Amino acid sequence: MTDILNINRGGPTKLSFPRAASELTVQDYADPREENFFEFRDVCKAFDERLVLDHVSFSVKQGETCVIMGRSGVGKSVTLKHIMGFLKADSGRVIVDGEDVTNYTEEQFAEVRRKVTMVFQSGALFDSLTVRENISFPLDGQPGLTPEDIDEYVAKIARLLEVNDVLDKLPSELSTGMKRAVAIGRAFAQNPEAILYDEPTTMVDPIMAGHMGDLILRLKEAFHKTSIVVTHDTRLAKKLADTVVFLQEGRVTYFGPWGGFENSDDPFIVNFRKQDELIPALDETL
Numbered sequence: 001m002t003d004i005l006n007i008n009r010g011g012p013t014k015l016s017f018p019r020a021a022s023e024l025t026v027q028d029y030a031d032p033r034e035e036n037f038f039e040f041r042d043v044c045k046a047f048d049e050r051l052v053l054d055h056v057s058f059s060v061k062q063g064e065t066c067v068i069m070g071r072s073g074v075g076k077s078v079t080l081k082h083i084m085g086f087l088k089a090d091s092g093r094v095i096v097d098g099e100d101v102t103n104y105t106e107e108q109f110a111e112v113r114r115k116v117t118m119v120f121q122s123g124a125l126f127d128s129l130t131v132r133e134n135i136s137f138p139l140d141g142q143p144g145l146t147p148e149d150i151d152e153y154v155a156k157i158a159r160l161l162e163v164n165d166v167l168d169k170l171p172s173e174l175s176t177g178m179k180r181a182v183a184i185g186r187a188f189a190q191n192p193e194a195i196l197y198d199e200p201t202t203m204v205d206p207i208m209a210g211h212m213g214d215l216i217l218r219l220k221e222a223f224h225k226t227s228i229v230v231t232h233d234t235r236l237a238k239k240l241a242d243t244v245v246f247l248q249e250g251r252v253t254y255f256g257p258w259g260g261f262e263n264s265d266d267p268f269i270v271n272f273r274k275q276d277e278l279i280p281a282l283d284e285t286l
């Protein structure tokens with residue numbers, strides 16, 4: 001039985017290889033901050049002269065959930081894309097699992113994408129595969145996994161995500177919320193060390209949004225994976241956040257625990273929180 005089935009496994013095993021001095025990168029000279037799985041140090045990114053990330057710095061500790069909040073267009077998705085290697089910083093450093101990935105090649109990013117998976121809003125499911133096949137896709141053919149192991153793991157994930165009754169259906173037969181749950185299941189089946197969610201509750205109704213938040217919370221409590229959740233939904237943030245990064249005009253204007261964000265008297269943050277209170281708390285009933 002591989003550790004993929006052991007839901008409460010500890011942190012990842014780290015392998016370290018001696019490197020030549022010429023290969024040393026910034027993290028070799030910095031303080032040992034091994035507990036940080038993700039770190040942005042002074043990251044700047046501009047598109048056509050327009051600065052979208054303005055000296056962005058924050059970190060996410062191993063096993064923690066960090067919620068990145070801010071108005072639409074403020075640079076939340078752009079931040080995640082720097083972790084996945086879809087965008088490159090103009091300056092500053094991006095650290096993933098102790099490695100400075102800022103100048104990684106596409107080939108090196110393939111390795112990063114094996115340990116960090118991103119759940120896209122669209123879900124990106126395979127239309128011609130059943131829910132079961134969609135979830136088990138990353139597991140098929142992995143050495144050391146028997147078909148029974150895979151069945152057991154898919155069943156466990158499907159139970160947690162409440163899609164166990166639709167395992168033999170096709171994505172086209174599912175609601176948007178269920179499709180998204182299956183996409184999350186597939187991301188987990190890859191057994192990543194960390195998971196990134198981009199707006200997991202947009203484009204679904206408030207009841208489904210509350211439900212998605214509960215499912216993600218359940219996974220957080222079952223797996224303790226390092227996570228970053230990008231959202232403008234303060235209810236979702238309250239449910240999941242160990243820490244909050246608040247972006248405003250490309251700058252981090254708050255980085256710290258959820259409690260500090262909830263009690264912040266920064267007028268912009270007060271206003272941001274107020275807007276969400278105008279929407280009835282439908283998700284509280286689920």
Ligand SMILES: Nc1ncnc2c1ncn2[C@@H]1O[C@H](COP(=O)(O)OP(=O)(O)O)[C@@H](O)[C@H]1O
Nearest residue numbers: 047048052070071072073074075076077078079
């Ligand atoms: N590849 C790109 N080329 C040019 N502009 C981009 C690109 N990606 C994002 N932007 C711009 O950067 C800003 C931040 O985008 P984004 O991070 O997607 O916002 P959000 O916070 O809503 O996720 C937006 O103004 C967007 O138009």
Ligand SMILES: [Mg+2]
Nearest residue numbers: 076077078199
């Ligand atoms: Mg976005």
